Amino acid sequence: MSARQVTLAEVAKQAGVSLATASRVLNGSTRQVSEELSDRVLRTAEQLGYVPNASAQALARNSSSLVGLVVHDITDPYFSCIAAGVTRVAEEAGLVVVLGTTGRRPEREVELLSTLRAHRARAVVLAGSRTTDRSAQSRLAAEIDAFTEQGGRVACVSQAKLGTDTVVPGNRAGGRALARALTELGHKKFAVLGGPSDLFVARDRLAGFKAGLADAGIAPPVVINGAFTRDGGYEAALELLASKTRATCVFAVTDVMAMGAMAALRERGVRVPEDMSIAGFDDIPTLRDTVPALSTVRLPLEEMGEIAAGLVLDAGGDEPRTVRVAGEVVLRASTAHN
Amino acid sequence: MSARQVTLAEVAKQAGVSLATASRVLNGSTRQVSEELSDRVLRTAEQLGYVPNASAQALARNSSSLVGLVVHDITDPYFSCIAAGVTRVAEEAGLVVVLGTTGRRPEREVELLSTLRAHRARAVVLAGSRTTDRSAQSRLAAEIDAFTEQGGRVACVSQAKLGTDTVVPGNRAGGRALARALTELGHKKFAVLGGPSDLFVARDRLAGFKAGLADAGIAPPVVINGAFTRDGGYEAALELLASKTRATCVFAVTDVMAMGAMAALRERGVRVPEDMSIAGFDDIPTLRDTVPALSTVRLPLEEMGEIAAGLVLDAGGDEPRTVRVAGEVVLRASTAHN
DNA sequence: GGAGCGCTGGAAAGCGCTTTCCCGCCACGC
DNA sequence: GCGTGGCGGGAAAGCGCTTTCCAGCGCTCC
Numbered sequence: 001m002s003a004r005q006v007t008l009a010e011v012a013k014q015a016g017v018s019l020a021t022a023s024r025v026l027n028g029s030t031r032q033v034s035e036e037l038s039d040r041v042l043r044t045a046e047q048l049g050y051v052p053n054a055s056a057q058a059l060a061r062n063s064s065s066l067v068g069l070v071v072h073d074i075t076d077p078y079f080s081c082i083a084a085g086v087t088r089v090a091e092e093a094g095l096v097v098v099l100g101t102t103g104r105r106p107e108r109e110v111e112l113l114s115t116l117r118a119h120r121a122r123a124v125v126l127a128g129s130r131t132t133d134r135s136a137q138s139r140l141a142a143e144i145d146a147f148t149e150q151g152g153r154v155a156c157v158s159q160a161k162l163g164t165d166t167v168v169p170g171n172r173a174g175g176r177a178l179a180r181a182l183t184e185l186g187h188k189k190f191a192v193l194g195g196p197s198d199l200f201v202a203r204d205r206l207a208g209f210k211a212g213l214a215d216a217g218i219a220p221p222v223v224i225n226g227a228f229t230r231d232g233g234y235e236a237a238l239e240l241l242a243s244k245t246r247a248t249c250v251f252a253v254t255d256v257m258a259m260g261a262m263a264a265l266r267e268r269g270v271r272v273p274e275d276m277s278i279a280g281f282d283d284i285p286t287l288r289d290t291v292p293a294l295s296t297v298r299l300p301l302e303e304m305g306e307i308a309a310g311l312v313l314d315a316g317g318d319e320p321r322t323v324r325v326a327g328e329v330v331l332r333a334s335t336a337h338n
Numbered sequence: 339m340s341a342r343q344v345t346l347a348e349v350a351k352q353a354g355v356s357l358a359t360a361s362r363v364l365n366g367s368t369r370q371v372s373e374e375l376s377d378r379v380l381r382t383a384e385q386l387g388y389v390p391n392a393s394a395q396a397l398a399r400n401s402s403s404l405v406g407l408v409v410h411d412i413t414d415p416y417f418s419c420i421a422a423g424v425t426r427v428a429e430e431a432g433l434v435v436v437l438g439t440t441g442r443r444p445e446r447e448v449e450l451l452s453t454l455r456a457h458r459a460r461a462v463v464l465a466g467s468r469t470t471d472r473s474a475q476s477r478l479a480a481e482i483d484a485f486t487e488q489g490g491r492v493a494c495v496s497q498a499k500l501g502t503d504t505v506v507p508g509n510r511a512g513g514r515a516l517a518r519a520l521t522e523l524g525h526k527k528f529a530v531l532g533g534p535s536d537l538f539v540a541r542d543r544l545a546g547f548k549a550g551l552a553d554a555g556i557a558p559p560v561v562i563n564g565a566f567t568r569d570g571g572y573e574a575a576l577e578l579l580a581s582k583t584r585a586t587c588v589f590a591v592t593d594v595m596a597m598g599a600m601a602a603l604r605e606r607g608v609r610v611p612e613d614m615s616i617a618g619f620d621d622i623p624t625l626r627d628t629v630p631a632l633s634t635v636r637l638p639l640e641e642m643g644e645i646a647a648g649l650v651l652d653a654g655g656d657e658p659r660t661v662r663v664a665g666e667v668v669l670r671a672s673t674a675h676n
Numbered sequence: 677g678g679a680g681c682g683c684t685g686g687a688a689a690g691c692g693c694t695t696t697c698c699c700g701c702c703a704c705g706c
Numbered sequence: 707g708c709g710t711g712g713c714g715g716g717a718a719a720g721c722g723c724t725t726t727c728c729a730g731c732g733c734t735c736c
Contacts, residue, residue, distance in 0.1 A: 289598065
């Protein structure tokens with residue numbers, strides 16, 4: 001194995017031109033090369049099966065064709081949708097996506113960023129949501145600085161106070177609109193399965209929801225925090241039931257949590273929506289066919305990924321840019337009139 | 339921006355040692371370095387925030403720390419689960435995962451492999467399923483050869499006759515076992531929503547299913563082919579209904595297709611499982627909470643990703659290895675006695 | 677008709693790192 | 707006492723590419 005690798009030098013020699021000329025032909029430089037030589041080089045390269053060594057190019061050019069993508073958990077459809085958007089844009093731009101997963105550990109995010117820096121990634125999209133953990137935040141900020149210092153660009157999806165380009169979904173506005181829609185169905189007593197309290201996304205959705213209830217002059221909801229996962233929703237729902245709170249409508253800050261919650265309700269014989277209405281947030285495509293269909297706030301997740309990738313790939317000014325993406329309330333069968 | 343990048347040379351100079359020594363300290367070489375110098379180098383590196391330039395390392399060592407992962411569609415939970423397994427193992431090994439998506443275009447797979455080759459990726463996991471398309475296969479095989487020639491390793495998930503390491507899920511056996519389980523429920527008339535006819539995964543599951551029916555002395559099923567997606571399942575189910583076939587049980591070769599099919603049935607007023615039983619294949623975790631709960635064949639998807647990554651990362655002999663992974667029939671509420 | 681210019685091609689200097697090779701030093705053994 | 711290894715340190719030769727700089731050439735323009 002390991003047959004000698006074809007190098008530019010070999011192509012050049014075979015084609016009877018200099019290294020410089022071969023390089024110019026095979027990698028669109030500004031310089032012109034006569035058609036004759038150009039043809040010869042192209043043909044030889046083709047024939048030898050030449051593939052440029054990306055590491056060498058990266059080293060010589062001091063910039064690679066790597067784009068980082070950092071998510072908490074790629075099996076979470078929220079992230080996989082964003083990932084799809086990011087990869088599409090990156091691939092169109094001829095770049096290659098490096099996927100890192102943090103497992104929701106903030107320090108892992110820092111590590112990944114550092115690795116990406118080592119690889120001289122040209123840009124990074126941070127899709128994991130920020131937390132209120134001060135020290136984690138500051139270490140992350142330091143890494144981000146180091147990264148941008150080096151000429152790399154960084155964009156975040158969802159809330160971030162990191163001075164980077166950001167795609168901000170309308171978490172608060174969405175939560176608020178959802179609350180209003182639900183009050184219009186006649187509900188008066190709400191509960192919220194709120195995700196980890198230190199997560200900005202969760203906090204914003206909750207805050208918006210509370211504001212929406214307040215708008216309608218309705219009492220604040222009972223809030224039960226839990227993990228940002230299916231199981232988190234499940235546990236939180238059980239806790240809600242155990243607490244004997246008399247809510248008629250539950251808002252889970254995530255579709256995935258809502259799924260877990262519905263499972264819990266079902267197990268306990270609570271019918272949705274007859275006994276309890278439930279709504280989520282995100283409108284995960286994979287979950288659209290569930291029964292009862294989940295009321296939620298639709299976020300254009302793939303598009304958000306695309307936007308983030310777009311931001312991070314075209315240079316832009318020094319000003320951090322912010323793109324707001326609105327959520328749209330979608331009422332389906334999981335919420336009923338009360 | 340773009341403050342000068344800290345290089346090994348600077349660290350070495352600051353620490354008052356040679357480049358060689360600094361390199362040896364900072365990248366576990368076989369050579370020993372005295373504790374004193376070692377400490378000095380480490381401290382200086384730390385202090386200067388030195389991060390090795392991965393491209394330069396890759397170039398000098400002629401091997402990178404990149405692992406490729408090629409999937410058709412990262413939003414498909416089947417692939418995202420596998421991706422999770424692959425990334426976990428790769429990250430534990432200190433490697434970095436490059437994610438490529440093909441959008442189910444075979445030529446894109448070839449392109450990606452070529453890109454990965456350019457990056458001197460040390461290994462690639464091909465998770466997309468193979469088709470019967472001869473020419474696409476042969477071009478892919480050529481790229482795989484080129485890749486391995488260069489010292490890279492390749493592993494495939496699911497059926498592949500490509501001479502690479504492979505993780506083979508028990509598609510046929512699973513289909514067969516499922517068929518038997520369903521006949522034991524008393525069903526006699528089956529339909530299959532079969533996915534694209536040129537896809538090995540689909541064919542195998544179908545073939546196994548047919549074999550299982552034959553085992554039970556039951557007539558072959560009506561087969562309706564469609565795309566390997568939710569919408570494919572939806573369309574196929576509509577077609578099935580339109581065909582007036584009198585099946586009491588439908589097998590969709592994929593959970594995702596089964597979801598689409600259930601949606602179609604529901605829309606048409608066909609109750610599951612009362613009027614029609616339905617089963618899928620894969621046991622996608624995200625879909626486990628659907629109602630009615632989907633009967634299926636469970637595949638340990640994440641584990642399959644882990645295994646594939648494991649195969650591809652530890653050198654192994656020249657013999658292509660094959661790891662078989664069994665599917666386990668899980669009957670739930672979507673299939674009823676007949 | 678010669679100075680100046682634009683254009684193409686090639687030589688060569690890096691890019692930041694690894695690794696070979698060599699050198700000096702210090703036991704150690706006879 | 708002196709050859710012999712072994713060992714830690716450094717100089718320097720690459721790894722495969724890009725890009726600067728220069729040389730040569732055919733023009734145009736006074």
